[in-house]
Amino acid sequence: MSIAAKPVSGAFDVERVRADFPILEQKVHGKPLVYLDNAATSQKPRAVIDAISRYYEGTNANIHRAVHHLSEQATEEYEAARVTAQNFINAASSTEIIFVRGTTEGINLVAQTFGRANIHEGDEIIVTDMEHHSDIVPWQLLAGDRGAKLRVVPINDRGELILDEFAKLLGQKTKLVCVTHVSNALGTINPVRRIVEMAHAQSIPVLVDGAQAVPHLKVDVQALDCDFYSFSGHKIYGPTGIGVLYGKKALLEAMPPYQGGGDMILNVTFEKTTYNRLPYKFEAGTPDIAGVIGLGAALEYVSGIGVEKIGAYEHELLDYATAAVSSIPGLKIIGTAKEKAGVLSFTLENIHPHDIGTILDQEGIAIRTGHHCSQPVMRRFGLDSTARASFAMYNTKQEVDALVRGIERVREVFA
Amino acid sequence: MSDLRDLYQDVILEHSKAPRNYREQPAADHKAEGFNPLCGDHFTIFITLDGDKIQDISFQGSGCAISKASASMMTQTLKGKTRAEAEHLFTRFHDLVTGHAEGGSESELGKLEVFSGVSEFPVRVKCATLAWHTLNAALEGKQEAVTTE
Numbered sequence: 198m199s200i201a202a203k204p205v206s207g208a209f210d211v212e213r214v215r216a217d218f219p220i221l222e223q224k225v226h227g228k229p230l231v232y233l234d235n236a237a238t239s240q241k242p243r244a245v246i247d248a249i250s251r252y253y254e255g256t257n258a259n260i261h262r263a264v265h266h267l268s269e270q271a272t273e274e275y276e277a278a279r280v281t282a283q284n285f286i287n288a289a290s291s292t293e294i295i296f297v298r299g300t301t302e303g304i305n306l307v308a309q310t311f312g313r314a315n316i317h318e319g320d321e322i323i324v325t326d327m328e329h330h331s332d333i334v335p336w337q338l339l340a341g342d343r344g345a346k347l348r349v350v351p352i353n354d355r356g357e358l359i360l361d362e363f364a365k366l367l368g369q370k371t372k373l374v375c376v377t378h379v380s381n382a383l384g385t386i387n388p389v390r391r392i393v394e395m396a397h398a399q400s401i402p403v404l405v406d407g408a409q410a411v412p413h414l415k416v417d418v419q420a421l422d423c424d425f426y427s428f429s430g431h432k433i434y435g436p437t438g439i440g441v442l443y444g445k446k447a448l449l450e451a452m453p454p455y456q457g458g459g460d461m462i463l464n465v466t467f468e469k470t471t472y473n474r475l476p477y478k479f480e481a482g483t484p485d486i487a488g489v490i491g492l493g494a495a496l497e498y499v500s501g502i503g504v505e506k507i508g509a510y511e512h513e514l515l516d517y518a519t520a521a522v523s524s525i526p527g528l529k530i531i532g533t534a535k536e537k538a539g540v541l542s543f544t545l546e547n548i549h550p551h552d553i554g555t556i557l558d559q560e561g562i563a564i565r566t567g568h569h570c571s572q573p574v575m576r577r578f579g580l581d582s583t584a585r586a587s588f589a590m591y592n593t594k595q596e597v598d599a600l601v602r603g604i605e606r607v608r609e610v611f612a
Numbered sequence: 613m614s615d616l617r618d619l620y621q622d623v624i625l626e627h628s629k630a631p632r633n634y635r636e637q638p639a640a641d642h643k644a645e646g647f648n649p650l651c652g653d654h655f656t657i658f659i660t661l662d663g664d665k666i667q668d669i670s671f672q673g674s675g676c677a678i679s680k681a682s683a684s685m686m687t688q689t690l691k692g693k694t695r696a697e698a699e700h701l702f703t704r705f706h707d708l709v710t711g712h713a714e715g716g717s718e719s720e721l722g723k724l725e726v727f728s729g730v731s732e733f734p735v736r737v738k739c740a741t742l743a744w745h746t747l748n749a750a751l752e753g754k755q756e757a758v759t760t761e
Contacts, residue, residue: 226615547629548677549674549675549676549677549680550651550676551651551653551675551676551678551736551739552620552676552677552678555616555619555733555735555736556616556620559615559616566651567650567651567652568651568652572652575652581651581652581653581654581674582651582652610616610620610625611620611625611677
């Protein structure tokens with residue numbers, strides 16, 4: 198776990214970043230809030246909150262419909278956010294950016310459209326042992342419906358995918374590979390580029406769950422060459438309920454629509470409906486316009502600071518935290534991959550994570566405890582749950598120190 | 613910090629470290645599994661009835677200090693009680709941990725009163741009641757695992 202080698206121009210000013218997040222000023226149980234549950238959801242900067250307010254106060258109208266001024270303005274802002282998202286992940290075209298409710302909906306969209314069209318009885322879908330439930334269950338539903346089979350790439354004790362085993366799973370029956378870019382439970386950064394190469398060598402498309410990656414890593418979907426990439430707005434300082442599904446144009450064009458409704462059509466008669474062009478074919482009904490505008494503001498905010506710079510700072514924080522907790526007796530870090538981002542999952546001997554969470558909360562420290570919607574990976578490590586501290590760009594070393602003191606407090610209560 | 617000590621009373625910590633009646637009963641005539649899907653807590657309750665009376669009650673599984681201590685103390689309290697008494701105590705216990713206890717009910721609960729601090733921690737109510745919900749399912753002979761959701 199070395200600090201990112203790439204030189205970063207200009208020091209990262211964490212206090213300046215913190216000042217942009219109004220929620221961080223508050224106290225919890227009389228203590229300053231230490232928010233370390235960023236892998237669940239991140240806090241929102243003023244720029245995002247203001248963008249949403251501005252939209253509702255000055256621009257609100259339905260998009261892609263009316264000829265009046267407000268509708269035109271709303272449409273313009275909505276479509277501008279699409280271009281922002283396109284640039285953010287370096288998609289070749291803005292028509293490859295589909296707005297969805299979040300990573301989960303993006304994955305379900307692919308399962309229900311690409312999946313239904315291409316996956317049949319006897320076919321296989323490859324997932325990994327570290328997938329979030331949202332990248333397991335949609336495939337399980339599809340497989341059950343189609344008589345297809347899920348195959349699972351195992352992981353080693355550090356929490357890294359075993360690529361040799363992955364290679365063995367790839368075959369003629371494989372119709373899709375689904376892999377998370379960064380594990381929410383372990384923090385592992387998966388070698389997505391390599392995985393895509395291996396799958397493409399056998400003409401198998403790859404879907405990447407990018408929920409935990411986009412806030413921490415520079416994502417370039419063309420460089421990764423993945424076929425689908427799904428991420429959520431709320432984990433990258435944007436609103437909840439909005440996210441992006443990226444798909445390669447040729448695949449999206451060949452796919453049947455997801456939901457039927459307004460905006461996804463060109464012409465409707467009772468005999469036949471002609472579907473709209475990309476990306477509208479997949480955006481039925483009035484979307485979360487404010488959410489899209491808020492997401493655009495979040496991506497611009499992150500780009501303004503620089504995602505590489507953010508990633509390097511967070512890496513420094515993770516290294517500092519890893520070193521700091523390593524000296525705590527009885528503490529075991531779950532997930533020790535060489536390449537990690539943002540997540541410190543741990544257990545304390547004879548103390549249940551739920552109790553750790555409650556005691557830390559009394560100290561104003563918010564962490565996640567439980568199975569992190571990743572029960573298979575918990576079982577892989579013989580656990581029901583872990584405590585998880587997850588970092589964002591606004592966290593500080595002082596907050597890591599508070600976490601360490603909090604964990605000491607937990608040990609005192611259970612001494 | 614007084615709140616925290618209200619929750620993690622010494623008796624609770626002691627029971628969580630050394631749970632009573634923590635064993636399987638292969639020949640139990642009533643058995644049920646309970647899950648808390650939010651945190652992964654998982655218990656199995658075993659009951660042997662003698663007529664209407666709980667002759668033996670035990671549990672196994674894993675969970676947080678609150679859920680484990682609650683299961684342990686529940687088994688201690690209910691041994692020798694009738695089904696109706698057990699159901700009545702569950703109602704009282706539920707009232708206690710949700711902060712709805714009426715005056716006078718405390719004496720009925722006896723040692724279980726140590727769980728009154730849970731009412732200050734609403735997210736932990738499910739931990740305290742998981743064993744009791746599972747008990748209900750076992751007595752009613754439900755086949756499916758119960759959850760706190």
